Amino acid sequence: MVVIHAIFFNFISLNIQAAELTVDVIDMTGLPVENAVVYAEPDNPVAMPEASATIEQRGKQFNPLVSVIQTGSDITFPNFDSVRHHVYSFSPAKTFELKLYSGVPTSPVKFDKAGTVVLGCNIHDTMVAFIQVVDTPYFTKSNKLGKALLRDLPNGGYTLKVWHYALAKDKEVVEKKLQVKESQPVVMQVSLKPFILPARK
Incomplete structure (x- = not known):
């Protein structure tokens, strides 16, 4: 049984290039959390190839x-x-x-x-x-180290969103507007409610 008491999401853009966002996902004790979905919806629609x-x-x-x-x-x-x-x-x-x-x-x-x-x-x-x-081709998940990386985002306006299965039912996603450009960090933080997953053998 896995019990998640609370989780904090720290979003930090390490803009070595203008179109790269690095996301660190940690719990309230500072340990990494995996399986957080992070995605960026562009202000201007983009083509989405079949997948x-x-x-x-x-x-x-x-x-x-x-x-x-x-x-x-x-x-x-x-x-x-x-x-x-x-x-x-x-x-x-x-x-x-x-x-x-x-x-x-x-x-x-x-x-x-x-x-x-x-x-x-x-x-x-x-x-x-x-x-x-x-509704975007720019998405990723955090890995076992709590790291998530969004690559190849063209400069411009985006809504950065995060989803996790432990989010409260009244909040489907957590989001923030941002402009992707060189040397602009992005920081967000949110706590999650307790969530119990069935035991995975």
Whole structure:
């Protein structure tokens, strides 16, 4: 069982180049936190190329726990377990189900609306995963060291956003307006409420 009591997000832009943002994610004790989704939405719309992703089922768990994709992306849900799974989501951003199956489904699932999608399995209650669908090609996740890096952002105005599954229900994301340009640091901080994840074996 994983219990997250509170988390602080520190966003620090180390602008060696104008279009690079480095994000440090730490908890209230200063330890790094992984699986925070960080993304930058440009003030001016940009083209988003077609993309796809995969969420595996192994050991009666989804892998990865957290995914981030751009709007319009397809996700494939292969089941590598010896038992069948029934993958579903009731989230407003995407409601779907893949009834009991093994192997690779015939067709991927398209995610065409921005927002948070929570995955579950009708057979195994401990299976949970999160998908953050974003309206931008500029996104990343923090790694085990709490580091997240946004590369190749053209100079200009952005809304920098952060999402984590431990955010309070009344706050879908935390955001800040910024101008990406040389030698301009960005600092943000927010605490999160307690959150309990099912045990991941």
